[in-house]
Amino acid sequence: MDKVRVGVIGIGWFGEMHVITYQGVVNAQVTAICTRTKSRLQEVADKFGIRKTYTDYNDMLADPDIDAVSICTHAPDHLEPMLAAIKSGKHILLEKPMALTVAECDKMMEAAKGAKQNIMVGHICRFENSYAMAKQQVDEGRIGDVLSIYARRNINGAFAVPHLDKLSSVTGDAVHDIDLMNWIIGKKVKSVYTMALNPRKLPNYDVGFVNLKYGEDTVAVAESLWSLPAKTPYAIDARMEILGTDGVIYINEAASPLVIDDKNGRSIGETVYWPSIHGNITGALHNELTYFIECIRDIKKPDIITLEESRYVIEVINAAEKSAETGEIVYL
Template identity: 45%
Template sequence: MERLRIGIIGLGWFGEIHAETIMGVPNLELAALCTRSPGRLAELGNKFNVKKTFTDYNEMLADPDIDAVSICTMWDQHTEPAIAALRAGKHVFLEKPIASTVADARKILAAAKETRGILFIGHIVRFNPRYRMAKQAIDEGRIGRIVALSSRRNIPASWTPTILNKIGPIVGDAIHDTDIMLWFTGDRVVSAYAQTTDVRGLKHPDIGQTMYRFAGGATATLETVWCMPEKTPFDIDERMSIIGTEGIIHVQDTFPNLGIVDNTRLHSPDTTYWPVFDGVRGGALRDEFSYFANCALKGETPTLGTPEDATAALEATIAAEESARTGNVIKIG
């Protein structure tokens, strides 16, 4: 089987998860790693038996034996490596959000249009089979015209102290549901209103509550709480309802589709996005990487995870954060 030789730029906790996932994709070869920390680079180079390691991503991009890169840097550090990788002729798997500003997202999009490599944005929820099934039912016309949507994406406080010093819950997590709502409706967000609540005094607020109006008239509400109690027995409380003129779809994931009770408490771990089996990550993230690899090897432009869709989701969530800061409804477009 033909294989895509891929390197990873950024080796934080999610860069390591990317590596664990790539190891389980038959047509991907984890060929290189890059991070600015020599200690971390050595640690993960040994863990994954990767010989090509770099502290400068430009050196990785100059290697003709690297076909593609996965970029897992912080969201405000996406623009330069993404553009450099595209201009080097690499295929690019760029984690969401596409960038930290709409202007930077558009720069990345422009670079992708001028280069031969494909650009895929890692909006993983589109690879969750429950949302894919919902999309299929919507496309079949089974619920008629969508008129209202609501979502919940809440996670325990223990996950978020470090994250909240880098990104807030609306752009950090509600962007997933924003992307899915744009996908389901095939529409665009024309206004956003949001409120936030600061619980722990970190750089960004712990809670975001968002409302959208779509061009076609549908409305949406999105709940994102990043401070569920420390002893919450599940990793994520994720739900979405889609109400149409002729039917309703309800999606519920993670809580409580698996319960494991040990001598500490009840656990309900992730079984959808990147569960671990025999040391290798599976689930939606593996499906996402398989899709990326297949598109790149076949020379096909992705129809999921497009930079255009990712930019629209970013624009809506940034507008929502502006609304929370100002107290105003923010018009888009």
């Protein structure tokens, strides 16, 4: 197969990040982009020399010269383009979270029944070296049975404001860690209790701690604060501790080897998810997009993250949101 021809739908911050990252994926070529705002469409098309531009994703999906799409609209706008893309038969990489509700996930799953193309949700952390290696060590029995996982994923509060119009820090970011916990622990969640604060009175809360019980004998906490000070040196302060009966694993993604002090103070280089090296994006996003493309070329269904797993994390996240709202433990 020649290069996979990709169309990217939704050119905000992360849609453009997909466009840039595909430039470094050897067997992919972005041939089309689609976004609602014409000036933005033209800006990104000119920047990357992309010839085909669309403001309506239905027109893009009707183009026979596109093999696959990345859907990078924001979470409240995932359902409609996803249903149209499933119908079109094109391979799909949908950004996380799959949707805001299980009901929307179920509509997608129903539409995808019997679909021949590959459909994958972009759970980027499964493609990040430390988390993927930790999963492997746990599966090999290196630390015994998992007793607990603590995870943190905190970001700059000012950067988070536009996202908090659409979702909470838990649905937006703890979704990464809870998916990792589901994957590493390998048991179903029995109960969820969320403590949440909204000190800035934004449309969604920005301080969230989700407490989870898996089966009878594993507990976990996912901390997601979208409220770090504007001058935080971290792009993403992400950490994880996995305690087992025979050992413990520590992950500190915030401990980047790249620390820069300049006239604006200290910043810590983001060397994990989408660092730019020699003109190409590397790191976890590159790994994820490469996997998506290589599965298409190998005519292989993606199994590092399945649609069922992507839906399940939304079931847990919806329970976490219900708990934040009611102040009660939610049993699944």
